[in-house]
Amino acid sequence: MIAPSTTLCPPDMLDLANAMADAVRPVIRRYFRTRMVVDAKSDASPVTIADREAETLMRQMISARFPDHGIRGEEFGLHQPEADWIWVLDPIDGTKSFISGSLAFGTQIALLHRGQPVLGIIDQPITGERWLGQAGAIAVLNDVVIRCSETRRIEDAVVYTSALEHFDADGGARCSRLANRARFQRTSHDCYAAALLALGTVDLLLEGNVHDYDILPQLPIIEGAGGIVTDWEGQPLADARQFKTVLMAANKGLHAAALDLLRD
Amino acid sequence: MIAPSTTLCPPDMLDLANAMADAVRPVIRRYFRTRMVVDAKSDASPVTIADREAETLMRQMISARFPDHGIRGEEFGLHQPEADWIWVLDPIDGTKSFISGSLAFGTQIALLHRGQPVLGIIDQPITGERWLGQAGAIAVLNDVVIRCSETRRIEDAVVYTSALEHFDADGGARCSRLANRARFQRTSHDCYAAALLALGTVDLLLEGNVHDYDILPQLPIIEGAGGIVTDWEGQPLADARQFKTVLMAANKGLHAAALDLLRD
Numbered sequence: 001m002i003a004p005s006t007t008l009c010p011p012d013m014l015d016l017a018n019a020m021a022d023a024v025r026p027v028i029r030r031y032f033r034t035r036m037v038v039d040a041k042s043d044a045s046p047v048t049i050a051d052r053e054a055e056t057l058m059r060q061m062i063s064a065r066f067p068d069h070g071i072r073g074e075e076f077g078l079h080q081p082e083a084d085w086i087w088v089l090d091p092i093d094g095t096k097s098f099i100s101g102s103l104a105f106g107t108q109i110a111l112l113h114r115g116q117p118v119l120g121i122i123d124q125p126i127t128g129e130r131w132l133g134q135a136g137a138i139a140v141l142n143d144v145v146i147r148c149s150e151t152r153r154i155e156d157a158v159v160y161t162s163a164l165e166h167f168d169a170d171g172g173a174r175c176s177r178l179a180n181r182a183r184f185q186r187t188s189h190d191c192y193a194a195a196l197l198a199l200g201t202v203d204l205l206l207e208g209n210v211h212d213y214d215i216l217p218q219l220p221i222i223e224g225a226g227g228i229v230t231d232w233e234g235q236p237l238a239d240a241r242q243f244k245t246v247l248m249a250a251n252k253g254l255h256a257a258a259l260d261l262l263r264d
Numbered sequence: 265m266i267a268p269s270t271t272l273c274p275p276d277m278l279d280l281a282n283a284m285a286d287a288v289r290p291v292i293r294r295y296f297r298t299r300m301v302v303d304a305k306s307d308a309s310p311v312t313i314a315d316r317e318a319e320t321l322m323r324q325m326i327s328a329r330f331p332d333h334g335i336r337g338e339e340f341g342l343h344q345p346e347a348d349w350i351w352v353l354d355p356i357d358g359t360k361s362f363i364s365g366s367l368a369f370g371t372q373i374a375l376l377h378r379g380q381p382v383l384g385i386i387d388q389p390i391t392g393e394r395w396l397g398q399a400g401a402i403a404v405l406n407d408v409v410i411r412c413s414e415t416r417r418i419e420d421a422v423v424y425t426s427a428l429e430h431f432d433a434d435g436g437a438r439c440s441r442l443a444n445r446a447r448f449q450r451t452s453h454d455c456y457a458a459a460l461l462a463l464g465t466v467d468l469l470l471e472g473n474v475h476d477y478d479i480l481p482q483l484p485i486i487e488g489a490g491g492i493v494t495d496w497e498g499q500p501l502a503d504a505r506q507f508k509t510v511l512m513a514a515n516k517g518l519h520a521a522a523l524d525l526l527r528d
Contacts, residue, residue: 099465100450100465127390186452
């Protein structure tokens with residue numbers, strides 16, 4: 001079970017996280033809106049040269065600074081999975097946005113201590129926006145403290161979903177039940193939607209069938225900004241490689257109201 | 265009928281178009297990601313203070329420089345509709361994106377000569393990206409010439425749609441028939457999707473039940489970048505205030521392939 005961590009991120013690890021996000025920016029900028037070699041992974045998501053170069057660079061930086069730390073990356077799998085400290089890397093979350101020239105993507109980094117995320121980063125390498133959160137402590141956008149919204153009613157809530165095609169029929173129906181009651185719904189923003197939830201301009205985020213590296217970097221940011229992350233039954237996320245449903249809400253009242261509509 | 269214009273935009277009108285886009289940037293930036301008063305128009309789309317202030321400013325600039333020109337704006341309707349030269353203004357296209365903090369919105373400006381669009385601008389006031397097109401002549405992003413893609417096959421095409429909820433059941437089914445064959449589909453980007461089509465990173469754009477001010481500013485940009493704009497039957501857009509279907513394609517081959525799937 002993944003619970004809000006009470007461990008603060010050690011300063012030298014915070015420094016490394018920022019240094020990694022800094023280092024991958026020029027790599028990603030070099031390939032943005034250029035013709036890229038794109039191949040198909042087993043799950044048919046596009047993988048680009050930029051993805052691989054960025055993750056390789058971050059892995060080298062972690063191994064140089066903290067050789068006993070573990071790594072879980074989107075592109076190159078597990079390294080020292082039994083370590084106390086594990087880095088979770090998603091070099092380009094929102095690859096479809098990236099490939100098609102949209103700014104709705106980001107580099108995601110999480111640091112886990114004994115399975116609990118203590119630090120999360122969403123970095124937009126083109127605009128220079130960096131969201132950083134420490135669970136239970138704080139969330140910032142470019143060093144300015146941010147808070148989730150105080151929107152309480154579904155009717156007033158802006159709902160984002162990263163990709164409707166990730167839901168099965170049941171998930172799609174439950175999502176629609178909520179979205180039809182909301183102020184409006186938007187899609188196709190991946191991690192950028194979580195960043196906007198932490199910023200207070202989006203109120204609810206629904207995800208289905210997502211990987212751990214998609215979500216774990218977002219947890220400390222959302223929770224650091226006062227938001228709540230559970231599955232669609234209101235349970236904490238399991239310690240798993242994939243999550244069938246994820247609900248992120250700006251506050252407790254809205255979280256409860258959303259669960260009422262999402263529950264079977 | 266709206267056809268690619270052979271009239272080039274006079275330099276003093278081009279200057280005014282750029283000056284208007286410059287002038288509204290600080291207005292829109294002032295309200296971006298802040299709490300705004302939002303009310304509901306008859307079609308339930310959100311209208312913000314930023315929208316109204318930006319359109320008012322542009323109308324004042326047009327009337328001061330070219331008092332005999334006509335104006336069609338999203339917020340304040342028609343002014344001198346019989347004039348030879350008509351400015352079409354959409355201060356914030358993608359209001360839902362704007363309200364929720366996403367960058368997938370823009371200021372749109374078109375200049376029509378006797379009903380035919382000769383100049384179009386899509387300006388992103390936060391990132392400072394400005395797409396500008398002259399029909400049959402050229403399209404640029406921040407003064408760099410851009411071209412639509414050479415993608416020929418539906419299977420290789422990236423398809424954007426601004427909002428699936430704009431389609432009726434028949435339109436949704438036709439859109440899905442095409443999208444299911446495409447490389448992938450993304451939504452919720454409004455005018456920013458048209459900008460990416462002109463840039464060559466998006467290959468097809470499908471719209472349903474959109475207003476003239478949504479589309480007319482995009483025509484000279486798409487056509488200036490070598491793309492094609494018709495309805496879903498392959499006909500030029502009618503000279504109307506609303507378009508039931510719009511298809512934008514990167515090139516002739518892809519346009520024909522898309523029509524094959526869209527036609528009833």
